[in-house]
Amino acid sequence: MIVQTPKKAVFNWSGGKDSALALYTVLQQKLFEVVALLTTVNEETELSSMHAIPFSLLMKQAESIGIPLYPVFLPKNLPVYEQRMLDAAQHFKAQGVEHFIFGDIYLNDVRKYREDRLHPLGIEVVEPIWNLDSTEVMQNFLDSGIRTKIIVTDASKLDRSFIGQDIDAALIERMPEDVDICGENGEYHTFAYAGALFKQPVEFEIVETRQMSYDFKLENGEEKTYHYWQAIFAE
Numbered sequence: 001m002i003v004q005t006p007k008k009a010v011f012n013w014s015g016g017k018d019s020a021l022a023l024y025t026v027l028q029q030k031l032f033e034v035v036a037l038l039t040t041v042n043e044e045t046e047l048s049s050m051h052a053i054p055f056s057l058l059m060k061q062a063e064s065i066g067i068p069l070y071p072v073f074l075p076k077n078l079p080v081y082e083q084r085m086l087d088a089a090q091h092f093k094a095q096g097v098e099h100f101i102f103g104d105i106y107l108n109d110v111r112k113y114r115e116d117r118l119h120p121l122g123i124e125v126v127e128p129i130w131n132l133d134s135t136e137v138m139q140n141f142l143d144s145g146i147r148t149k150i151i152v153t154d155a156s157k158l159d160r161s162f163i164g165q166d167i168d169a170a171l172i173e174r175m176p177e178d179v180d181i182c183g184e185n186g187e188y189h190t191f192a193y194a195g196a197l198f199k200q201p202v203e204f205e206i207v208e209t210r211q212m213s214y215d216f217k218l219e220n221g222e223e224k225t226y227h228y229w230q231a232i233f234a235e
Contacts (some may be wrong), residue, residue, distance in 0.1 A: 006033040009099035009126065010092050013037035015053045017148040017167060018129065018182065020192035021141045022103030023065075025128040028195075032099060032126070036070040037062050038088060041154075042231055043073040051189040052152060054233050057204055066200040080121070089121050101126040106184050116128055134182045142169065147194040147201075151231040155211065157187040160229045162210045191231075205234040 009032040011023050025033055039058055040049040047054055055071065062069035072088050074081050089100070100123050104111055117127050129137055150162050150171075157179050165171050167190060171180050179187045194201035213227045 003183050004031075006031060007099055008033050008035055008095070008097045009101050010034070010036050010038050010097050011067070012051045012103070013039045013058070013062075013069070013099045014103065015039070015048055015058055015192060016051050016103075016148045016190040017141055017146065017192055018105060018137070020146045020148065020197055021137065021144060022128045024144050024146060024197050024209040025140075026101055026126075031129075032101065034067055034101070035095070035097065036092070037065070037067050038070045038072065038092075041071050041073050041208060042084075043075055049074060051191065052230055053191055054235075056235075057191070057202065057233065060202045060204075061192065061198075064200055064202055066199060079174065086117070086121075089118060089123060093121055093123060098122060099124050099126050101128065103127075103129060105129055105134070105182060109156045133179055134184065138172065138181050141167070145195040146192055146197060148190040148192040149206075149231075150188050151191045151206070152189040154187050155227040155229055158200075158229075160211070162188065163229050163231050164206045206231045208232040 006219050011026065011034045013023070023034070026034065028182055039059070040046065041055050043047055048058060058071070059069055071087070074084060091135065099116070100118055102114065104127055111125065113125065118125055148167050150165050150167065153162050157176065175181060183189065193204065210230050210232050211227065212230050213225050213226050215223060219225055
């Protein structure tokens with residue numbers, strides 16, 4: 001009987017539920033040896049780029065999971081962002097890593113962006129929960145036993161009462177019909193902190209819910225303001 005040696009891989013970690021489910025799925029399948037959790041952090045705020053999770057809590061997540069965190073500190077400057085991500089990919093390629101794993105579900109343009117940058121380096125993109133129906137992804141998540149709290153919501157979709165709530169069947173029932181239950185259209189973001197993946201719960205405290213906003217330009221040049229609710233963590 002031939003025993004396949006797991007292939008070295010880096011998992012691109014956001015700290016949220018889809019990321020946690022994808023990592024849990026990969027570890028269950030045992031096809032990959034995940035050597036690091038790569039995460040991007042705003043170098044000014046020290047919050048994660050995607051979910052505004054404090055760097056200190058990302059470290060606690062990785063410690064509890066038992067896989068080293070590899071943070072890439074990023075500025076707002078796009079060319080610098082791309083260079084630092086390229087440097088990180090080359091760093092792991094030199095260590096024999098040929099697979100980068102992500103927790104995307106639908107976003108074709110995001111997946112193409114990743115593949116266009118990683119394939120030339122000889123790194124394959126792996127997406128363990130790709131193209132699954134939102135209902136199936138959510139059921140798999142609930143079945144996994146991973147616990148996660150909502151920490152950011154699009155204020156036009158979900159009000160401040162959702163901040164700090166655990167994702168469970170009852171909460172999903174409360175969500176408006178026009179909200180994707182997995183938050184794939186940016187309706188909400190989460191922080192995974194206990195169950196399945198974690199050797200012990202990650203301790204944290206939400207001390208405030210704050211309304212935030214930022215302005216951005218659409219492709220047609222129109223300017224819009226995005227309003228959202230964000231959990232503020234104790235330091």
